[in-house]
Amino acid sequence: MNWEPLLDALFDAGHQVNCSGDLLTGTAEVQGRTVAVVGTTNHAAIGIELALAQAGAVLSVVRGHPGRPIVLLVDTQGQRLRHRDELLGINRYMAHLGCCIELARRQHHAVIGLVYDQALSGGFITSGLIADACYALPEAEIRVMRLPAMARVTKIDEERLTELSKSNPVFAPGVENFVAMGGIRALWRGDLQAQLRIALENSPIVDQRSLDGAARGGRKLAAMVVERVVEA
């Protein structure tokens, strides 16, 4: 979905969100309550500038607006694949974004992620995936890697991968797989603003994704292993 109709569907009329290149920043209202909006569009490749800009936007909210909820809008083709970004340490820039979001959460800002178009490769690990909870539209594309590329890298037959992915959501592309694994809390259908309102009110404080993954059957071991390590 395009970011403009998305904002119209998510927020009260008259939002103040701007698009500058691939960056979305601004504020909007949800039933009169102001929220901050930070995100990307145009299937953005997250390079050092874009990671830093999003981090800056989050820091502004923490600095200037105590308690204001933050909505992270995700549309990314993944991290930018350039020598320059690696040279200057894109991992540190992306980690910084993640730490800023974590700071916001710790300072009692509700942070909700929404994948509204694409979330590919590692592009949203330190944004949507580090929010209180990350949601997605049913038509969103979420994947680590396409199957043909995965077949080449793992040297496993593509047909075998396709067959296995029917019964196991652990590696194949697809929003439903990420829901089954607990990574995406829920898909938003119908009244998006209502879903956002509910999400803001029910923002989990503790990371319960491995529990969701177990309950949904997509990740049967993770939560149990965590507990065994703690109790050992």
Add this chain to the structure above:
Amino acid sequence: MEKLQFQLVGDKAPAAFIPILVGVVGSGNLEVMIEPLADSPTCRVDVITSAQGFAPIWRAVMQDFQERHGLAGIAISINDMGATPAVVSLRLDQAAAALHGLTKDNA
């Protein structure tokens, strides 16, 4: 992938010990874990290997190993990713040496 199992007769049963692990499951390599198998006159071997059709070679390697060490009352578990017989023997001997070192400490 192939699963193989062997039972080897031996007479040197070590005293209780915590599992020993040598090696790594990397290309051309394997991990060998030795655990106690209380009151058993045999050395039980379970192999999971990425290669297929090498059962006779595994059997020969295990028999050679048993001739060198004659262990009983242990379970050997192997995860193999295409190691040569020489590397397999090496890891088995390293594991046996670690076992000897451990049980000597306990004595």
Add this chain to the structure above:
Amino acid sequence: MNRSFAESTARERVAHLLDAKSFIEILGPGERVVSPHLALLGVPSSFDDGVVIGHGTLNGQLVFIAAQEGEFMGGGVGEVHGAKLVGLFKRALRDKPAAVIVLAESGGVRLHEANAGLIAVSEVMRALLDARAQGIPVIMLIGGANGCFGGMGLIARCADHVVMSDLGRLAMSGPEVIESSHGVEEYDSRDRALVWRTTGGKHRYLIGDCDQLVEDDVDAFRHAAIGLLGQSMSLSLLALEAEHDLLSDRLTRFGECRDALDVWRLLGVPDPSIVADLEASEMFVLKSLASGESV
């Protein structure tokens, strides 16, 4: 005695880094907590799913430790592997060790379990930051031949401290995927000198992404880790704003650089071409002399 960190297995690194015989493994290989997915794909599992976790002492102080085995699936993070790391950080909240030490050697997410690995990386990040918020220092030791890439590269820069050897590499995307994407002109993945200039310990040390550079020696890593015990770095708004300023400044100063040599020259290194031949101890002197960035 010199024991190569790079050539040691994860288990060997742990055994020789910690005080002798102090290591107690959690969920060791005898527990057989293996990947539930690899067998279905015809790939052998490892009894510890490629990561050794537990606790021991370092210079007499309680520490938690995790060491990734780079030889198994490239050190990739799968469901169980990731959960072991999450569990370790959660346990640290209760037991309050002097540090959680992570010996990171990983290509990132394990593709065979891609979705689980991706989610696990962010779960590890959250758990790591929870531990740091309680004042428990997290120290990353990076010196394996496979480097620390992908999701682990992100996790590394969420820690309090990073120690590398010059053999180690720290980055996000590997050179091959960048070359596949934008061509050999963009990044020649077979040019080892280029790869290490771009992502290796010496460059990270000079640019400030690695706090200490040590020799490829387990003992050297041990001494560096001892020195960092109990040293927790702030995660306050002030601290993150300082980090933000540092990263903005970096963009301004080095945004036009084509190669690490340009970066080093701007940092005040008189003759960047000699960096590749310097020992770790000589790098310390070099950095002190040059106008390096520091946190």
